[in-house]
Amino acid sequence: MAVPNDSSIFNSTFSPYTTNNLENTSACTDWPPVPMTTIIPSIYSVICVLGIIANTLAMCVLAHTNASRRTVANTFMLNLCVSDLLFLLSLPLWAVYYSQGYSWPFGRVACKICGSLHNLNLYASIFFITCMSMDRYLALVHPLRSQSVRDLKRAKLMCILVWVLAFACTAPTTALRDTHYIEVFGVEACVIIYPDPTWYRSLAWMKVLLGFFLPMIIISCCYCAIGRHFLAGSGLVILRKPSHSGSTFKASGSHDSCSKPERPPTPCVNPSPSRGRPMEGRGLERVLWTVAAVVLAFFLCWFPFHCVTFIDILKSDDWLDSCWAQWTIQNLTPLTLCLGFSNSAINPVLYCFIGNHFRGRLGTLSKGLCVRLKAREEDHSQKRGSFSTRLSSFSRKLSDLKDLAIVDASAHA
Incomplete structure (x- = not known):
């Protein structure tokens, strides 16, 4: 072709x-x-x-x-x-x-x-x-x-x-x-x-x-x-955080415009991307x-x-x-x-x-999956061990019954 x-x-x-x-x-x-x-x-x-x-x-x-x-x-x-x-x-x-x-x-x-x-x-x-x-x-x-x-x-x-x-x-x-x-x-x-x-x-x-x-x-x-x-x-907005003294924290557009009233003392907070921008949660x-x-x-x-x-x-x-x-x-x-x-x-x-949040959630999901697989494996091992124990106990009981039968047969003889 x-x-x-x-x-x-x-x-x-x-x-x-x-x-x-x-x-x-x-x-x-x-x-x-x-x-x-x-x-x-x-x-x-x-x-x-x-x-x-x-x-x-x-x-x-x-x-x-x-x-x-x-x-x-x-x-x-x-x-x-x-x-x-x-x-x-x-x-x-x-x-x-x-x-x-x-x-x-x-x-x-x-x-x-x-x-x-x-x-x-x-x-x-x-x-x-x-x-x-x-x-x-x-x-x-x-x-x-x-x-x-x-x-x-x-x-x-x-x-x-x-x-x-x-x-x-x-x-x-x-x-x-x-x-x-x-x-x-x-x-x-x-x-x-x-x-x-x-x-x-x-x-x-x-x-x-x-x-x-x-x-x-x-x-x-x-x-x-x-x-x-x-x-x-x-993008810089006023942030208000309650304090024990009732003061407010303010973020303004410049580093030198922070107001510091004498009473009560108000900490001056410089604007930063993580604190001064309207946010939908961190990140x-x-x-x-x-x-x-x-x-x-x-x-x-x-x-x-x-x-x-x-x-x-x-x-x-x-x-x-x-x-x-x-x-x-x-x-x-x-x-x-x-x-x-x-x-x-x-x-x-x-x-x-x-996306750091994505990597974090992927790591959490992977860890959770590993934990579940490990728990399932341990549960399977326990069940297998329990089955082996029951099988050994059953074998011992059969052996004991066999010994008793031999003794009983000897007595009747």
């Missing part, structure tokens, strides 16, 4: 409007193709193994958090892990697809499901990250006014809304994706056959705008507002940096893919018609997809290495 050179036709996102586009795949002979059938399966395998392990651990920690310590941010993080894990479970099938020269051996239903999980993850990930960024904005810039809005019940309703919106954005490509026999290459490919170029351009623009551009504008505005809020010093700043790292990782992972998508849109509108554009679309689309897929494995790693 000949391996097709136009990998953009068979990747998990793009496909031609009609198979007539295959006639132009060999127009640029001076641009060598990338060997996708060996590179892509290897990358997918690494991402799949690391991502499933990391997301499973993250879900266990987030799901086993005490009800009193559950936060809105944790709720969004848990749903983000679910979205990533669902997609990662489909990666082995895509790896086989590439390794077999773009031949899909798993049937029509699996083709639709795997394609849907890819698009669902693309939308759900950025939507949940946007929700996390907006939650951080409300918590830091409007801590008092947002208390009635930022509760777990509303967060769960928002998660349901995100899932519904992500499914709605995925529905068109799910309907169009199917297995299609491409006679030129002799393969049964899992592709999206668009009815006409308008369908492709519309769905591609929706992917770029809703799946990346508009969410990144919202996220950038949230973090710019947070940075402006802290740089302006409005809010750490949570902020965690979410910021997740946002940055998403941008770095998915920005190249959307750039290639934009180039493909321009080429489909005949605004670009050159060998470098065709080579970029054919060869960089699968590679930038790999980079985008790696984001599903990076997110839980960020939680582990940046």
Whole structure:
């Protein structure tokens, strides 16, 4: 079976409007193709193994958090892990697809499901990250006014809304994706056959705008507002702590503005991030940096893919018609997809290495699991020892009965 050179036709996102586009795949002979059938399966395998392990651990920690310590941010993080894990479970099938020269051996239903999980993850990930960024904005810039809005019940309703919106954005490509026999290459490919170029351009623009551009504008505005809020010093608030003498502790915007009335003596407290900022419990700043790292990782992972998508849109509108554009679309689309897929494995790693609370809960959960396993093993050992003791006692009783029977038989003799 000949391996097709136009990998953009068979990747998990793009496909031609009609198979007539295959006639132009060999127009640029001076641009060598990338060997996708060996590179892509290897990358997918690494991402799949690391991502499933990391997301499973993250879900266990987030799901086993005490009800009193559950936060809105944790709720969004848990749903983000679910979205990533669902997609990662489909990666082995895509790896086989590439390794077999773009031949899909798993049937029509699996083709639709795997394609849907890819698009669902693309939308759900950025939507949940946007929700996390907006939650951080409300918590830091409007801590008092947002208390009635930022509760777990509303967060769960928002998660349901995100899932519904992500499914709605995925529905068109799910309907169009199917297995299609491409006679030129002799393969049964899992592709999206668009009815006409308008369908492709519309769905591609929706992917770029809703799946990346508009969410990144919202996220950038949230973090710019947070940075402006802290740089302006409005993050410093008056802290009042009761004391035995009825005095109050004040934190002001400068080190030299501490008032010290003669009676009663009031200690001067310098402003610090841990004491002067509106906080949702200790570690809010750490949570902020965690979410910021997740946002940055998403941008770095998915920005190249959307750039290639934009180039493909321009080429489909005949605004670009050159060998470098065709080579970029054919060869960089699968590679930038790999980079985008790696984001599903990076997110839980960020939680582990940046979030101290996450590491602490993971350690506590691991210790608790070890204690339970040790207790179960000890209980099993005790039961086994008790069984051995009972067996030995029973054996002794049998031996005694046997001796008595021998003595009794001797007496009668």
